[in-house]
Amino acid sequence: MTQAVEQDWEHPTPPELQLMTGNTLFADARLVQDPMFLMNRFGSLGSALTNGYLRQLDLKVRHYSVLSLACEPQAPTQRELSDFLVLDPSQVVAVVDHLEKLGLVEREPDPRDRRSKIIVPTDRGREVLGQAELQAGQAAARVQSNLTDPERATLQMLLRKLASG
Amino acid sequence: MTQAVEQDWEHPTPPELQLMTGNTLFADARLVQDPMFLMNRFGSLGSALTNGYLRQLDLKVRHYSVLSLACEPQAPTQRELSDFLVLDPSQVVAVVDHLEKLGLVEREPDPRDRRSKIIVPTDRGREVLGQAELQAGQAAARVQSNLTDPERATLQMLLRKLASG
DNA sequence: CCAAACCGTTGAAATTGTCAACGATTGTGC
DNA sequence: GCACAATCGTTGACAATTTCAACGGTTTGG
Numbered sequence: 001m002t003q004a005v006e007q008d009w010e011h012p013t014p015p016e017l018q019l020m021t022g023n024t025l026f027a028d029a030r031l032v033q034d035p036m037f038l039m040n041r042f043g044s045l046g047s048a049l050t051n052g053y054l055r056q057l058d059l060k061v062r063h064y065s066v067l068s069l070a071c072e073p074q075a076p077t078q079r080e081l082s083d084f085l086v087l088d089p090s091q092v093v094a095v096v097d098h099l100e101k102l103g104l105v106e107r108e109p110d111p112r113d114r115r116s117k118i119i120v121p122t123d124r125g126r127e128v129l130g131q132a133e134l135q136a137g138q139a140a141a142r143v144q145s146n147l148t149d150p151e152r153a154t155l156q157m158l159l160r161k162l163a164s165g
Numbered sequence: 166m167t168q169a170v171e172q173d174w175e176h177p178t179p180p181e182l183q184l185m186t187g188n189t190l191f192a193d194a195r196l197v198q199d200p201m202f203l204m205n206r207f208g209s210l211g212s213a214l215t216n217g218y219l220r221q222l223d224l225k226v227r228h229y230s231v232l233s234l235a236c237e238p239q240a241p242t243q244r245e246l247s248d249f250l251v252l253d254p255s256q257v258v259a260v261v262d263h264l265e266k267l268g269l270v271e272r273e274p275d276p277r278d279r280r281s282k283i284i285v286p287t288d289r290g291r292e293v294l295g296q297a298e299l300q301a302g303q304a305a306a307r308v309q310s311n312l313t314d315p316e317r318a319t320l321q322m323l324l325r326k327l328a329s330g
Numbered sequence: 331c332c333a334a335a336c337c338g339t340t341g342a343a344a345t346t347g348t349c350a351a352c353g354a355t356t357g358t359g360c
Numbered sequence: 361g362c363a364c365a366a367t368c369g370t371t372g373a374c375a376a377t378t379t380c381a382a383c384g385g386t387t388t389g390g
Contacts, residue, residue: 025241026249030298031233035317036211036305038324040226043208045251046201061205068196076190079368084191086210088348093370107369115355115368133195140201146330147323152200155323158316159203165311244337253379258339272338280337280386 046143053135057128058102062087064132066095070105070119071129077116104128211308218300222293223267227252229297231260235270235284236294242281269293 099105104125110116212226264270269290275281
């Protein structure tokens with residue numbers, strides 16, 4: 001039943017999505033000075049926009065994430081994906097099921113633990129990952145369109161340092 | 166014991182919340198270099214943590230956001246809240262209902278447009294907002310614990326510039 | 331004055347998040 | 361070796377959240 005439902009701009013057309021209100025009503029509100037608020041706003045807004053760009057590949061951010069991790073040198077188990085992506089194991093099942101139906105990954109038995117299954121990309125999986133990265137990149141570029149290149153680099157550096165907990 | 170400084174989690178509120186995997190498995194994964202991925206991760210993770218700190222006030226991030234905006238010089242209508250917070254109007258109804266039941270805000274008719282209602286904080290609302298800001302600040306400090314003060318300032322500046330679209 | 335658009339509200343549907351339990355397998359203490 | 365707890369993927373149920381259509385009351389524009 002996982003058929004393409006609705007349409008809209010699912011073509012190679014860039015989705016229109018309000019990034020941040022040009023509204024000057026709350027321009028000086030205390031909320032917009034709160035980094036957590038902004039992070040949450042751009043996080044959800046960014047993934048929504050990325051989902052739009054990924055729709056033509058029948059993927060969402062979570063599928064793109066799993067596919068990307070599956071293409072890393074060391075193929076992950078579903079448990080590792082669950083931990084790293086902070087997704088319930090049952091949600092990982094659904095994501096892997098979808099990717100498997102698209103022929104992008106395969107479940108293989110873990111030689112070291114027959115309880116686990118490692119997620120391995122197919123050739124087509126690696127190919128589609130490249131396209132997905134392109135789409136995600138376009139979405140990211142659009143979100144960061146207000147920043148200069150060095151600012152983007154600084155932001156990335158700070159976020160990575162934030163993640164190094 | 167000293168309860169003034171310490172956070173007492175009266176209810177099953179997890180003080181322990183995995184901010185970012187110390188797992189070194191995916192330390193060099195391409196995903197962790199993607200600013201959008203990190204932004205989304207810290208956005209949802211940060212709001213989940215903030216929700217935990219706000220639980221003692223019977224608030225969530227969305228209620229805190231609405232309360233904060235209601236306390237701005239110009240009291241907003243529900244439509245303006247809906248637009249700015251990217252929430253469906255029906256969700257704003259639920260949030261305002263909750264805040265109203267807690268006696269923190271009141272719906273007042275908009276003198277300029279009898280269709281709209283402006284959300285005005287009560288005295289207790291402003292008081293609780295102060296406490297909520299304290300809790301949210303603790304959550305934020307915890308998320309940003311890996312950053313130095315100047316780095317925090319830079320991050321805030323970049324996020325605000327990101328929002329100035 | 332009339333039609334279209336807008337606001338808040340309600341309710342229903344779809345998506346997502348959370349949690350308990352199960353077979354199969356592995357690790358642990360004895 | 362052997363019971364026994366713990367783990368992994370999976371399923372199914374349940375709660376929370378998002379999305380959407382429709383409705384009275386109101387405003388706007390022609």
